[in-house]
Amino acid sequence: xxxxxxxxxxxxxxxxxxxxxxxxxxxxxxxxxxxxxxxxxxxxxxxxxxxxxxxxxxxxxxxxxxxxxxxxxxxxxxxxxxxxxxxxxxxxxxxxxxxxxxxxxxxxxxxxxxxxxxxxxxxxxxxxxxxxxxxxxxxxxxxxxxxxxx
Ligand SMILES: C[S@@+](CC[C@H](N)C(=O)[O-])C[C@H]1O[C@@H](n2cnc3c(N)ncnc32)[C@H](O)[C@@H]1O
Numbered sequence: 001x002x003x004x005x006x007x008x009x010x011x012x013x014x015x016x017x018x019x020x021x022x023x024x025x026x027x028x029x030x031x032x033x034x035x036x037x038x039x040x041x042x043x044x045x046x047x048x049x050x051x052x053x054x055x056x057x058x059x060x061x062x063x064x065x066x067x068x069x070x071x072x073x074x075x076x077x078x079x080x081x082x083x084x085x086x087x088x089x090x091x092x093x094x095x096x097x098x099x100x101x102x103x104x105x106x107x108x109x110x111x112x113x114x115x116x117x118x119x120x121x122x123x124x125x126x127x128x129x130x131x132x133x134x135x136x137x138x139x140x141x142x143x144x145x146x147x148x149x150x
Pocket of ligand 1 (some may be wrong): 011013014064070110139
C-alpha cells in the first residue's frame with residue numbers, strides 16, 4: 001500500500017492478502033461515503049489498521065484483535081501514520097467487543113488448517129495468526145454469523 005509498518009515477532013507480516021483486503025475495503029468505504037458517510041469495523045488489525053483509514057479519510061475505523069501484543073504493534077503504526085484521533089483499537093474475540101452497527105466489517109482472519117505445514121517464512125509467524133479449526137474455516141464462519149447481529 002506504499003506505507004511502512006512496524007512489525008515484531010508478535011504479528012503477521014503484512015502480505016498480499018492484507019493488501020487485497022484493504023484495497024477492497026477502501027473501495028467499499030469510498031462508495032458508502034459517497035452515499036452517506038460511514039463507520040467501519042476492522043477486525044484483526046494486527047500491524048495494519050492504518051491503510052484503509054489513510055486511503056479513505058472520511059471513514060471512522062474501530063479495529064480489534066484477540067491479542068494485546070498485536071494491538072500494541074497496531075497502536076504504534078496508528079501513531080506513526082498520525083491516525084490516533086481516527087482509529088480506535090480494542091481487544092477481543094471477533095465481534096465480541098463491538099457495540100452498535102457498522103457499514104463494513106472486514107477481516108483477514110487465520111485460515112490455515114491444522115496439520116498443514118506452511119513454508120518456513122510463514123511458519124515462523126505467530127500460530128494464532130495462522131491456524132483455525134474446521135479445515136481453516138472456523139473463525140471466518142463465526143465472524144460471518146456474528147456480524148449479522150451487529
Ligand atoms: C492472518 S493475521 C492478519 C493480520 C492483519 N490483519 C493482516 O492482514 O496483516 C490474523 C489475526 O487474527 C487475530 N485473531 C485470531 N483469532 C482471533 C479471534 N478469535 N478474534 C480476534 N482476532 C483474532 C490474530 O491474533 C492475528 O493478529
